[in-house]
Amino acid sequence: MAKILALTGGVGGAKLALGLSKILGPEEVMFAVNVGDDFEHLGLHISPDIDSLTYALSGENNQELGWGRAGETWQFIETLGGLGGEAWFRLGDKDLALHMRRAQLLKDNKTLTQATAEIAAHMGIKHTMAPISDDPIRTMVNTANGELAFQHYFVREQCKPAVTGFRFEGIEQAKINPAIKAWLQDCDGVIICPSNPFVSVAPILQVPGFKQAIAHLPIIAVSPIVAGMALKGPAAKMMQELQIPTTAKAIADQYEGLINGFVLDETDAQSIGDLTLPAIATQSVMVTLEDRVGLARECIRFLDTLQSK
Amino acid sequence: MAKILALTGGVGGAKLALGLSKILGPEEVMFAVNVGDDFEHLGLHISPDIDSLTYALSGENNQELGWGRAGETWQFIETLGGLGGEAWFRLGDKDLALHMRRAQLLKDNKTLTQATAEIAAHMGIKHTMAPISDDPIRTMVNTANGELAFQHYFVREQCKPAVTGFRFEGIEQAKINPAIKAWLQDCDGVIICPSNPFVSVAPILQVPGFKQAIAHLPIIAVSPIVAGMALKGPAAKMMQELQIPTTAKAIADQYEGLINGFVLDETDAQSIGDLTLPAIATQSVMVTLEDRVGLARECIRFLDTLQSK
Numbered sequence: 186m187a188k189i190l191a192l193t194g195g196v197g198g199a200k201l202a203l204g205l206s207k208i209l210g211p212e213e214v215m216f217a218v219n220v221g222d223d224f225e226h227l228g229l230h231i232s233p234d235i236d237s238l239t240y241a242l243s244g245e246n247n248q249e250l251g252w253g254r255a256g257e258t259w260q261f262i263e264t265l266g267g268l269g270g271e272a273w274f275r276l277g278d279k280d281l282a283l284h285m286r287r288a289q290l291l292k293d294n295k296t297l298t299q300a301t302a303e304i305a306a307h308m309g310i311k312h313t314m315a316p317i318s319d320d321p322i323r324t325m326v327n328t329a330n331g332e333l334a335f336q337h338y339f340v341r342e343q344c345k346p347a348v349t350g351f352r353f354e355g356i357e358q359a360k361i362n363p364a365i366k367a368w369l370q371d372c373d374g375v376i377i378c379p380s381n382p383f384v385s386v387a388p389i390l391q392v393p394g395f396k397q398a399i400a401h402l403p404i405i406a407v408s409p410i411v412a413g414m415a416l417k418g419p420a421a422k423m424m425q426e427l428q429i430p431t432t433a434k435a436i437a438d439q440y441e442g443l444i445n446g447f448v449l450d451e452t453d454a455q456s457i458g459d460l461t462l463p464a465i466a467t468q469s470v471m472v473t474l475e476d477r478v479g480l481a482r483e484c485i486r487f488l489d490t491l492q493s494k
Numbered sequence: 495m496a497k498i499l500a501l502t503g504g505v506g507g508a509k510l511a512l513g514l515s516k517i518l519g520p521e522e523v524m525f526a527v528n529v530g531d532d533f534e535h536l537g538l539h540i541s542p543d544i545d546s547l548t549y550a551l552s553g554e555n556n557q558e559l560g561w562g563r564a565g566e567t568w569q570f571i572e573t574l575g576g577l578g579g580e581a582w583f584r585l586g587d588k589d590l591a592l593h594m595r596r597a598q599l600l601k602d603n604k605t606l607t608q609a610t611a612e613i614a615a616h617m618g619i620k621h622t623m624a625p626i627s628d629d630p631i632r633t634m635v636n637t638a639n640g641e642l643a644f645q646h647y648f649v650r651e652q653c654k655p656a657v658t659g660f661r662f663e664g665i666e667q668a669k670i671n672p673a674i675k676a677w678l679q680d681c682d683g684v685i686i687c688p689s690n691p692f693v694s695v696a697p698i699l700q701v702p703g704f705k706q707a708i709a710h711l712p713i714i715a716v717s718p719i720v721a722g723m724a725l726k727g728p729a730a731k732m733m734q735e736l737q738i739p740t741t742a743k744a745i746a747d748q749y750e751g752l753i754n755g756f757v758l759d760e761t762d763a764q765s766i767g768d769l770t771l772p773a774i775a776t777q778s779v780m781v782t783l784e785d786r787v788g789l790a791r792e793c794i795r796f797l798d799t800l801q802s803k
Contacts, residue, residue: 227594228537228601258569264591268616270598278587282573285536289579292537307577 187213189485190368190399191376192317194219194234194385196252197409197417198378199241200471204481205376206242207474211311215368219380220297220316221324221353221388224336226274229284230291233336234385235301235314236283243308251417254279273341298362313364317389320359324384325352335384344419347426353388361395374488375399377406379469381420382439383427396443403491405446405484408433411470412452434459445491448484463491496522498794499677499708500685501626503528503543503694505561506718506726507687508550509780513790514685515551516783520620524677528689529606529625530633530662530697533645535583538593539600542645543694544610544623545592552617560726563588582650607671622673626698629668633693634661644693653728656735662697670704683797684708686715688778690729691748692736705752712800714755714793717742720779721761743768754800757793772800 189209193202193216205214219234240246240254247253257277266272276284283304290300296319305314324335328346338344380386386406390396413431415421421431429435433449434456440447447464449456454466467483468476498518502511502525514523528543549555549563556562566586575581585593592613599609605628614623633644637655647653689695695715699705722740724730730740738744742758743765749756756773758765763775776792777785 228597256569258567258587260565260567260587261570261591261594264588265594268591268595268613270591270595278567278569279573281590282570282577282579285570286574286577286579288537304577 188368188371188373189214189376189488190217190365190372190374191215191378192217192219192380192386192389193238193378194380195222195237195418196241196246198234198380198385199238199246200477201376201378201407201480201484202238203241203474204471204477204479205484206312207478208481208485211313215313215315215365217315217317217362217365217389219385219389220318221322221384222335222339223321223323224334226336227271227276229281229288230297231274231284231336232287232297232301232316235297235316236280238314239283239301239305239308239310242305242310242312242314245308253277254283274336275340298364313368315362315364315368317365317392317395318359318362321355322359322388322392323354324388325354326384327351339419344422348383348419348423349426351383351387353391356388356391357393359392361392361398366398369398369402372399372402373492375402375404376484376488377404377440377444379407379409379416381409381415381418381423382436383420383423390443400443403446403488404440404444405448405488405491406436406440406444407448407469407480407484408436408450408453410436411450416470432456437462437464446487448480448487463487497677497680497682498523498685498797499526499674499681499683500524500687501526501528501689501695501698502547502687503689504531504546504727505550505555507543507689507694508547508555509786510685510687510716510789510793511547512550512783513780513786513788514793515621516787517790517794520622524622524624524674526624526626526671526674526698528694528698529627530631530693531644531648532630532632533643535645536580536585538590538597539606540583540593540645541596541606541610541625544606544625545589547623548592548610548614548617548619551614551619551621551623554617562586563592583645584649607673622677624671624673624677626674626701626704627668627671630664631668631697631701632663633697634663635693636660648728653731657692657728657732658735660692660696662700665697665700666702668701670701670707675707678707678711681708681711682801684711684713685793685797686713686749686753688716688718688725690718690724690727690732691745692729692732699752709752712755712797713749713753714757714797714800715746715749715753716757716778716789716793717745717759717762719745720759725779741765746771746773755796757789757796772796 326338327350450469635647759778
């Protein structure tokens, strides 16, 4: 296996991405990142999934919090709240610098891809983190309380409103990032990292032409649901609200017709019999760096067995 | 003496302003603030002189640094520099919140006066801090190296280039703040705080119609030059470069025809004989709050004696 495209959303996906980056070089793996969570806030362009990956790959992720940047402080946001400003989105002092830098680069007519590369270079990241598109895609969450922009649902409302569906504003007009298109010319396989299928992976897959562009490749997905629970984020809650069983199998079903193999956690090994496609069970809960690298190795090995496709 | 307008620039002027605010209520003193130092930076509107006054009046000024906000940290600007962003203007994490809040208020079509009032209210300030104008005035410094925007001269170049003159961009079109105009309807006197006459006070005085609007009032100025030195900032260096003696008398000469009385420091008491207008010598170096209140009291007493004008 020589050249992989890994699709990734937030913190969970970024863990496997880090594992992949430790065993595959920048010429061997590229990360295609969700931008549906992006939003404009306080005059800044915030790309939470790109940032989660940036902090993970640079070793700057905040391990205590499980999100955001290491060594973070909160003087800015606390002061802003005291002045009557919008403080619901917890921008750390260091994290804010990244958003400000990105805003300046975008203002200087750089694309999101270029801005991401410029920031990555300053953070010592060698691998390419490619937003799935440089065009705006904005995840809108349909809820019992009406439609909410993703961050309003996710952060401001703390995922409380019951979800009824999703809409990806702008996705019909979005073009696949040219860097990803070029990578797919001689790509050998795709790994869907353990990210939320509804709000992290779907806004990648639904970019016009993307599914067709990867259809000829072996594609595996790693379940973000383990033992009926989401390790992080609202995936399980969403599944309940959407009347979908909160199982690894239900995740595989979401990708039916697209994926050729499925990776589930060893605690869900008994579900393999329910699946109609090749699957492996392995330790997918990633606590240490070794866990991340181990899962990455398993994924590549598995993908290799599917190469015959 | 019932109603005073105090003209003020940066940190030096703000010290006397604080003293005045301790002995005069919000109906008795209004502060007219220089905006020539203002600039747009990182998508924010920064008003250094309004901010110095805001921090002074709210007790939030940084006493260790002598500028900026108390309890400040620098995570944002250090991180921004590490990402290749512009870090020459040292924005503290807390200070940044104020600029961000102001930027949002201006974006919501508030005037600078309204934005200042909104921030002041959140910081517990009862007195009115009125920018001399809501229209943009931008101090440009003519130097041996060419013309520099004020903050480029002051912060980025650390006042190193020799000054040859000044230009206040936009001042011909600037209208006096309506709140100041209204205050002047029944104002009893004007105090020019110990601020730089060239770059803090001149861009207030030269707003079209302002000198005429105060001409009928008793006006005193407090020397920012003590014993041949500026207590803060580049006033003395500028005077040398402009071939002006670095004396309190030379400051009085800058205001010739406008002021009716002059306040100099007790160490310069011997200069009173050189002046052709009423003057007092008093302790003008303000280290403690008592010093600030003491000088404020002296100024008001002195202004009272000039009321007959």
